[in-house]
Amino acid sequence: MSVRTAHIAHDVGSAQPHGVIGSPSFRRHAAAHVLPCDCSNRPECRGAAGWSFPVTRPAIATTNLSRDYGSVRALDQLSIEVPAGTIFGLLGPNAAGKTTVIRLLLGLVEPTEGEGTVLGFDIHKHGDEIRRRTGALFEHPGLYERLSAYDNLDYFARIWRMPEISRRVRIESLMRHFGLWERRYEIVGAWGRGMQQKLAIARTLLHQPPLVFFDEPTAGLDPIAAAALRKELAALSHSEGVTIFLTTHNLAEAEQLCDTVGLLRAGKLLAVGKPAELRDRIQAPQLEIVGRGFDDDVLTLLRKRAEVRAAHAADSNLVIHLSGDVDTAPLVSLLVESGADVQEVRRRGATLETAFLSFMEEVA
Ligand SMILES: Nc1ncnc2c1ncn2[C@@H]1O[C@H](COP(=O)(O)OP(=O)(O)OP(=O)(O)O)[C@@H](O)[C@H]1O
Ligand SMILES: [Mg+2]
Secondary structure (H helix, E strand, C coil): CCHHHHHHCCCCCCCCCCCCCCCHHHHHHHHHHCCCCCHHHCHHHCCCCCCCCCCCCCCEEEEEEEEEECCEEEEEEEEEEECCCCEEEEECCCCCCHHHHHHHHCCCCCCCEEEEEECCEECCCCHHHHHHHEEEECCCCCCCCCCEHHHHHHHHHHHCCCCHHHHHHHHHHHHHHCCCHHHCCCEHHHCCHHHHHHHHHHHHHCCCCCEEEEECCCCCCCHHHHHHHHHHHHHHHHHHCCEEEEEECCHHHHHHHCCEEEEEECCEEEEEECHHHHHHHHCCEEEEEEEECCCHHHHHHHHCCCCEEEEEEECCEEEEEECCCCCCHHHHHHHHHCCCEEEEEEEEECCHHHHHHHHHHHCC
16 A cells, blocks of 8 residues: 555544535635634534634744655755645755655654644644645555546545545535546546546545645646646635645746745755745846856856856856846956956846756755
């Protein structure tokens, strides 16, 4: 049994939907509670997602959270807060520690150091409680390929012990939301990755968790399927008030989808903020110089200057990432005095992608 199936198979209380996604009753519920109320005390509002949690508290909070695997520090002193009802994206390259963060937050691995709470529960002690109240989708969709799409969801809804009527209502609502309803009787093994991924996401939402974790949800999808899925995730967060914690190595995805983005590299959080703030912070102007003689000595001199955040040379081109809106004449003079042959100088804003890569290299 996979980790994910084991997670779902935990004993859970009875579940009863708060209404069809996007319906007035659901929106009322989401707006009123964002994270669940003590619905279990109220018949009209009882469900697997029925736990009291004040909206003012962050859905996720960590302090100096760290995890070592032998001599490898997979995560180093992560301190973040994720407000309820928002989408948080952890953005980083391979081996940055993204999956490790999700595993720690779900209580699937023990931290080496540091603290964390998820929906108010301590990740050290209450992993079961956290897993019961959240949804999670890791790299593998974890579906039964020989079953129909409907039967897959029905199977998992039974594991969550959802009563029959609630099960039917919830499955139809989710399948309609993801555009899968018309194809509900098709065998999942015959589906492409995009549709399987939508179904897998629907599966994580069956029991109406107030918080879901998606580990690289659009990995392996073509650009059109990925864009469609992003739209649906955003709509879901808004219509149901669900907090989404996702990981990605796709900068554009983080920018489009997330309220807040954390940049993670080699286990360290380099920066955290709203995508537009990060864009401003990392997208400093750059100077492009065409000429000759941009050797290592010249680059070393440049990199020591306060106006310079990074400098790279290739063939007859030198690119200098500036630390802000600085006067560049002294830099050109420095190049000339160092013996470089300057033929042309252009100043422009870096593309976000270039700026991001340079930022990741620079702070490493
Ligand atoms: N179970 C494990 N045993 C040993 N090392 C591990 C284990 N899990 C993760 N690591 C190491 O921890 C580091 C972070 O891994 P993690 O899987 O969290 O990165 P990631 O950002 O999710 O990478 P990817 O983009 O490839 O999924 C890597 O160096 C990885 O090799
Ligand atoms: Mg990973």
